[in-house]
Amino acid sequence: MSENDSLRALLREWKAPEPSEALDERVRAGFRTVRAPSPWARFWRARVSVPVPVLAAVALLVAVAYLVEFRPTPPAPRQPGVVTRLEATGFQPVPNGVALVEDVKQ
Amino acid sequence: MDADLLARAKLGDEAAFLTLYRRHRTPAFRFAYRLTASSAAADDIVQECFLALLSRAAFDSRQGSLRTYLFGIVRHLARKRSRLMDREAEEVDDSPAGLDPLRDLIERERAGMVESAVAALPLLQREALILFEYEELSMEEIAAITGADVGAVKARLFRARGSLRRRLAPLLAPCPEGSCG
Numbered sequence: 361m362s363e364n365d366s367l368r369a370l371l372r373e374w375k376a377p378e379p380s381e382a383l384d385e386r387v388r389a390g391f392r393t394v395r396a397p398s399p400w401a402r403f404w405r406a407r408v409s410v411p412v413p414v415l416a417a418v419a420l421l422v423a424v425a426y427l428v429e430f431r432p433t434p435p436a437p438r439q440p441g442v443v444t445r446l447e448a449t450g451f452q453p454v455p456n457g458v459a460l461v462e463d464v465k466q
Numbered sequence: 467m468d469a470d471l472l473a474r475a476k477l478g479d480e481a482a483f484l485t486l487y488r489r490h491r492t493p494a495f496r497f498a499y500r501l502t503a504s505s506a507a508a509d510d511i512v513q514e515c516f517l518a519l520l521s522r523a524a525f526d527s528r529q530g531s532l533r534t535y536l537f538g539i540v541r542h543l544a545r546k547r548s549r550l551m552d553r554e555a556e557e558v559d560d561s562p563a564g565l566d567p568l569r570d571l572i573e574r575e576r577a578g579m580v581e582s583a584v585a586a587l588p589l590l591q592r593e594a595l596i597l598f599e600y601e602e603l604s605m606e607e608i609a610a611i612t613g614a615d616v617g618a619v620k621a622r623l624f625r626a627r628g629s630l631r632r633r634l635a636p637l638l639a640p641c642p643e644g645s646c647g
Binding site: 361364366367368370371373374375376377378379380382383386387388390391393394395 | 475478487491495496499500508509517519520521576577595599630
């Protein structure tokens with residue numbers, strides 16, 4: 361065995377430790393800090409996690425609110441007109457101020 | 467392959483970054499650890515190294531492998547840290563001060579002695595030795611990483627081996643017949 365070989369064999373007895381998992385975490389966190397996306401990028405990539413029952417309840421509330429607000433209303437019943445006359449004979453007051461003018465055929 | 471992963475990582479692809487990291491973290495960590503003789507320092511250096519790769523470094527695959535490039539960053543960061551800690555030794559400082567191989571042989575394991583001997587080498591010799599003996603890089607690759615020419619790398623390696631042989635002489639001496647088990 362040459363001088364270099366015996367020295368090399370002796371040097372190999374000094375082993376370096378393996379990098380720790382803590383280092384892996386530090387490097388990963390460092391990457392995220394350095395490469396943090398802009399606020400706009402974060403906004404467009406944002407995700408919201410909602411439990412299905414909560415989502416169903418909210419959807420139901422929205423649907424009910426919509427139906428209450430925009431449900432189709434039947435046309436108001438037309439109040440029957442009251443026929444009155446201009447001359448005093450047989451005059452009747454118009455109820456609730458509702459006036460219905462009809463052509464009077466001469 | 468590495469260049470593609472790096473390009474994707476720079477665009478924010480975390481999976482690409484992690485693939486690259488897992489592929490190169492162990493050699494980078496080993497090199498940093500052996501340069502600094504400290505796990506905590508090696509952790510810091512490896513983290514900074516990979517983040518520098520994303521933000522500042524301009525890797526060109528035509529000029530060498532990413533592994534070699536990473537070793538260059540690790541070396542730079544280790545030297546910076548070494549300067550900060552005022553631990554950098556001049557290359558001419560090759561004295562075995564404070565190292566008593568016989569006493570160490572009794573008190574510590576052989577691996578501890580090797581570590582101490584390597585750590586006592588001047589930085590330029592130490593990095594050349596680690597890259598050649600432990601990371602098995604070629605002289606040309608080490609020259610590229612250290613910014614020296616191949617002749618200088620060979621000279622550093624020669625001096626490093628000479629120093630180690632002197633420091634580790636008790637461990638390298640051939641066993642008297644029948645005494646090595």
